[in-house]
Amino acid sequence: MVKPVLRVESLCKSFGGVHAIRDLSFEVNEAQILGLIGPNGSGKSTTVNSLAGLFPITSGAIKLSDSRIDALPEYERVARGLSRTFQTASTFAEFTVREHVMLGSTVTRTSHPLSSVFGIGRKVGEDAELVTRVETILEITGLKDVQDHRVGTISSAQQRFLM
Incomplete structure (x- = not known):
């Protein structure tokens, strides 16, 4: 049986009275690539920012390899192997x-x-x-x-x- 490396359970994120994410649940298995698809304003960036620790979640749970990480700061999530990239990120062209x-x-x-x-x-x-x-x-x-x-x-x- 494949165990998920990332599990999101009933994730909610509100900004005041605006519910940006409401009851989102999904799993990502090892070596799986997952895409978040939706129109502008549907909560894709908020979801990624919440997973990475940039936004504290309102409720729900984020688990990495069965350990809850939703209360951890961003740098501890990175140390455990979870990080995000930005659309405008750049590379080092001279590196291999x-x-x-x-x-x-x-x-x-x-x-x-x-x-x-x-x-x-x-x-x-x-x-x-x-x-x-x-x-x-x-x-x-x-x-x-x-x-x-x-x-x-x-x-x-x-x-x-x-x-």
């Missing part, structure tokens, strides 16, 4: 695709930044985890075949996976 994914993946590392400088603590184990995580992301996004290409040379559709 692999370097770009690696840069984005280092945000969730748990060792102290100085451990990288001095080579102590959990850094060595985390380096192996980082390589595994990058490989997984490249595979899921379909970017494995272009991992050594400069970001500026791949299609704009492929670049969207890096934003």
